Amino acid sequence: MSARQFVNDPDEFVSQALEGLQLAHPHLVQVSTDPALVVRVAKDGEPPKVALVSGGGSGHEPLHTGFVGPGMLDAAVPGAVFASPTAYQVRAGIKAADRGRGVLLIVKNYTGDVLNFSIAAELAREEDIEVEIVLVDDDLATDGGDEGGPGRRGTAAVVAVEKICGAAAERGASLAELAELGRRVVSNSRTMALALQACTHPGQQRPSFDLADDEVEFGVGIHGERGIGQRPFGPASELVPALAKPIIDALGLARGDSVIAIVNGLGSTHALELSVVHRELSAFLDGIGVRIERALVGSYVTALDMRGCSITLVRCDSTLLELWNAPVRTPALAW
């Protein structure tokens, strides 16, 4: 069976989605299409703050465009589906967001994103805009690669970085403080994901890989690529500990530790399923004495219409927790 999607023209997929975002959230975001940017609507009388800019390939929505607004990003720079925005596009995002106190770039660790955001940072610095980069590399499935290789991919921990740094920026933190804070969140976050079914690119007829009915793909990323291996399909009570265990080991979590848990759908996983995943995660962490202080359960960092989920744990102290709990008002995250 072919995969059917709500698409008019695959070439216009991202730009038409951005038009929809603008129409849905005129009070929060200002969308421009050439270059493609989503910028927070500035309110009169707001004191200048350090601006937060993120972005990357499209297809991961609501990341990053849905996280523009008070308490999170000042601008998001969307590329084509699964392709980095260009260096000039990122530079335009930096200039649109800058309020004179510097710009923090939050970049998921992919070769194209790192290169284009780094170039944009250099170009902006030449125009006397202070820029710092926080690199997010939380995906455990890509841990332990070659020396000098691309390293771990960036996935759902980017939500925690954007939320926590966003809250600190609203309170007047400096660029250097925000960069340090963002790196602290990254170093305390790890993620593992599994897919029940691959995603289908807009306009394509077939999913990006095939899976047998009795297996799941373990360690997938967010670009429809295969993971690190297949495992037998089973009840959530078996699949969830298999995701959580390596994260606990990698972070060295022990009895008495506190975490923020992000149970994330990869695109077409039902909210009821994600709640079951969270139930199993809670039981598993409870069993080893790790306390979930706050949980975010829903589809926030997606791989188009992939069926599957990721689990991210962020080891937290009272500072990180307090910033996570601070108010936020964006199209996709608000409390």
Added chain:
Amino acid sequence: MTTLTTEHARAWADRFVAVGAERDTELTELDRKAGDGDYGTNLRSALRRAAVNLSAGPASPHEVFLAVSEAFLNTGGTSGPLFGMWFREFAKAAKEKDVTAAVLGEAATNAVAVVQRLGKAEVGHKTMVDAMVPAAEALTAAAARGAGVSDALAEAASAAHAGAASTEKLLAKRGRASYVGEHARGVIDPGALTVAYFFDAAAPPRN
């Protein structure tokens, strides 16, 4: 000729745009064998933008190089922005200055340093750097001998071609080709070949 005129710079850039379009299929085929096959698409899109920028009539060698640089920095992928930063050093070096062979040598030396810093590639990694480094060395050596711009650029073209040819036997350490390992051995790196075509374009085609 001891300095690069605006007319020469413009003719050079125009020929590069034309050669890139002519060689598109060859470069895409190399990338299909050794990468993910999108090199030609990205190059074509960058060169189309370059042609538009150049049609605005840049008034100095600086503006010619800038027109090409900005086109590449507006292009996706990883080779596009690296080329954008490479051309940008030529634009910077040519700003409010007579462009001698020495200036070109200095520009090419700075340019490859920027590409190596951003792309983290060394000579021998089977990337564009394998043509950029010998071209910069040839320009600098020619300038030291007192060669004119045209002679220095011709020597840079030969050196870049030799550098590009050397990538054929290499196993990739950086860039897309590093993902396909042995499959890329026996394939010239399309980025390195593009550098050679760029320096070729400095001289009118021989009949």
